[in-house]
Amino acid sequence: MNDIKKTLSGWCVAGFAGIYCMMSALPLFASTVLDGQMVFKAGHASLQHWLLPVTPESPDDNQPTAARIALGKQLFFDPRLSGDSNMSCASCHHPSLGWGDALPTGRGAKSEMLARATPTVINTGYNPIQMWDGRKKTLEEQALGPITAKQEMNMDLTVLLDFLKTNTGYQQAFADAYAGQPLTPELVAKAIASYERTVISRNSDFDRWVQGDSKAMNAQQVRGFKLFVDPNKGNCSVCHSAPNFTDNGFHNLGLASFGEENPDLGRYSEKPIRMMKGAFKTPTLREITRTAPYFHDGSAKTLDAVMTHYIVGGVVKTNVSPNLKALTLTAQESADIIAFLQALESPFVEVTLPQLPLH
């Protein structure tokens, strides 16, 4: 991981060899502290459930090693994993654009417009469920989806394996990473997942404030945090909950696009329960300042637009989540919440492109 310029305080593209931020691991979902019981004082014990563990958990059969992460990084940035050899995972999940693409909805093969916004890779390793509709649980299950989807990277897995098996550089990299294991599509997915789990944001100003640095957030940001968790004000943490600012749940937010003809039904395609029509997974808010535009349809360009949407309680009321309600917020209070959201940004970490094996 020497090719990554590291700042320990950054949203670590965390190196494997113990360069993670200096916190001991915390159980991700162990806390039962209620937001209403929190004391808004830097470092207070009641806040600690907002801290993420040092590293996401990995499956037993894909424990991270330096070789696996390095291989996954090569695969992540290699455009030859696409049918036209011109798109890599990073084409849509670009580190310079919050590990997204800054587009309302993604662009796939032949620049075809996709139906949904590109989700960020940041902190997906902490999530027990992946994709806007939750159709995959682990990063290993998810990784091959965009590679093989005709609308996205449009790669035939037979062609992919032929390429990797005849490339001596990749042969060696797979042997180093997964000794004795046959090179299969699943192994490709495991390597990519290993790399994605290093894309972590857990050392923001907010994190440092929770750890006890009273100067890490200013007074407005602390006010914003109070509003964020107050069910009678921002009501944000009802879904954007600790510690990754997501409940990994599914909600119809009353977006205008759900009122259009033949709307995207979202989670309903996976779980045909009425309330899931038009429901999509709650995204993390960590690094939110780097991942505009917002919502699954990319319909909000700014955080101001997001706040406006929530203040009115959504514009299409059909099947809207009952957890969503119109908010009573002053302009100042809305600005306070946005100021708090800005505290969820960690120092930028540059990512150096890996050398890819030509033959």
Added chain:
Amino acid sequence: MKSLKFFTLIVCLSSVSVTTSLCAEVFEVGQKNKAFTQKALVIKVGDTVSFKNEDAFFHNVFSLSDAKLFDLGSYPQGVARDVTFDAPGEVEVECAVHPDMTMTITVQ
């Protein structure tokens, strides 16, 4: 079963079929801190489970299992909705809003 909360009021039915327990019981399963208060429950055919929301936000309990298909819809804190299980089998119960919330009910 000792650790399970359940209502002791049992209505003994005189006209139930032979496959149904003569004394149907009502069990209570809460939804608290985005989890069911029990991960597994064993009941008998004819028993009822009352799913009570103890969280300050909405849940939506459902099952798509062959043994029992139901969708209780979304309901807020303090509200309980009941399901009577009328056939044996394994029933996977989930919350539609929070997919981490799962439990299994074995109907004997």
